[in-house]
Amino acid sequence: MKTDQGKRFQTALAAGPFRPARAHEEEWMDFPGQDSALLAECLDDLRRLNRLTGGVSLTLRALGRLTRDLAPGAELKIVDVATGGADLPRAMAAYAGRRGLRARVLATNFNPKILDLAARNAPPGIEFAAAGARRLPFADRSFDVAACSLFLHHLEPDDAVLVLGEMRRVARRGVIVNDLVRSWVGYLGALLLPRAMSKNPLFRHDAPLSIRRAYTRDEMAALAHKAGLGPVRFRGLPGYRLTMTAAAAGGAP
Numbered sequence: 001m002k003t004d005q006g007k008r009f010q011t012a013l014a015a016g017p018f019r020p021a022r023a024h025e026e027e028w029m030d031f032p033g034q035d036s037a038l039l040a041e042c043l044d045d046l047r048r049l050n051r052l053t054g055g056v057s058l059t060l061r062a063l064g065r066l067t068r069d070l071a072p073g074a075e076l077k078i079v080d081v082a083t084g085g086a087d088l089p090r091a092m093a094a095y096a097g098r099r100g101l102r103a104r105v106l107a108t109n110f111n112p113k114i115l116d117l118a119a120r121n122a123p124p125g126i127e128f129a130a131a132g133a134r135r136l137p138f139a140d141r142s143f144d145v146a147a148c149s150l151f152l153h154h155l156e157p158d159d160a161v162l163v164l165g166e167m168r169r170v171a172r173r174g175v176i177v178n179d180l181v182r183s184w185v186g187y188l189g190a191l192l193l194p195r196a197m198s199k200n201p202l203f204r205h206d207a208p209l210s211i212r213r214a215y216t217r218d219e220m221a222a223l224a225h226k227a228g229l230g231p232v233r234f235r236g237l238p239g240y241r242l243t244m245t246a247a248a249a250g251g252a253p
Contacts, residue, residue, distance in 0.1 A: 020187050023212035028202045030154060040117050042202040043085035046150065049197070049207075054237055056091045059149060059178045061235065062243040063092055066145055066174040072100030079143045081167060082133045082151040083107035086118035086126065088178070092147070093125045106143075108133070134159060136166045141248075146171040149178040153214040157223060160215075164227035174247040175229060180214035185239035187211045220244050 028034070029042060050056050067076060076096050080089045089107040096103035108131035109115045119128040131137055133151070146167035152160055167175045180186060187208055194207040215223065217234055221244070224232045229246040236242025 019182050019184060019216065020212050022182060022215075023209060024156070025209060025213075027154065027206040027209055027213070029206050034113070034202070036113055036117070038200060038202055039113055041198075041200045042206075043114070043117055045194070045198045045200055045203040047085045047087040049193075050087055050149070053241065055149060055178060055241060056088065058236055058241065058243045059088055059147060059176055060091060060095050062176045062178075062245045063095060063145060063147070065233075065245060066176070066247065067096075067101070070099070070101055074101055076101045076103045076145070077143045078103065078105045078145045078147060079136070079138065079170060080105065080107045081131075081136070081146060081148040081163065082154075083109050083118050083128075084114065084150060086122065086128075088147065088149045089126050090123065093123065097125075108136070133163045133166065135162075136170055138170045140169055141172045143170050144173045145176060146174075147176040147178070150180065150210070152177055152179045152220070152223075153210055160223045161226045164224055164229055168227060168229050168246070168248075172248055174245060177220070177224075177244040178241070179220070179244075180211055180241055181236070181239060182211060182214040182216055183239040186214070186241070189240065217242065217244075 029039070070076060078092055083089060086107045089105045093103045093105045103125050105126045107118060107126060107128050109118065110130060110132045112130060115128055115130060122128070148167065155163060164175070190207040190211045194204045198204065221232055224230060224244060224246060232244050232246045234242050234244055
């Protein structure tokens, strides 16, 4: 194990045997001015990771619960907040198409490089817009569903509450948060799997750090409560990844 990895592991041990300590170090992917080629490769790796580890299917199951009453021909408007490679918007649009719904999916990010890479070869029905997640430039209840994937762990608690509150504000039906869970299982997997999958330095560095920055299920529930979401429903892969779904007022997640 390299020296810097050993130091991170020792820091993670500070929380004791139950889970790693939560990290506050910024991920390399979030640094301004990242090389576009490295960033594009990292987004490709994240798409593969979402496919291989169930990230896409978790979001689609949550979307199905929030929209189960929609009949073929109905319109479904979705905003994907802080999109990465836009694989989730593509998957949600395809899912809606299979159900005969008229999907309109808007993928947003404040980073123009990521937004440009995400928009390449996008199919019809998906649009892209520059938008900061802490203050979404959309009217109240202007979408049926507000979703995000692998974004919440990038935020410190106060910002996480702001973003969840904004997602609640713009969604008529509900909110879907797909993210990692801070655990030793996830941390060890994030040390090993990215090195088997990729040589990209951003991906290899950020994967274990993402787990260490992630929230536990109880912490996510507390953030959701502070943001005015609730009740919330969790579904996912124990110790690694989950969706937190919250229906709009009067609904069931």
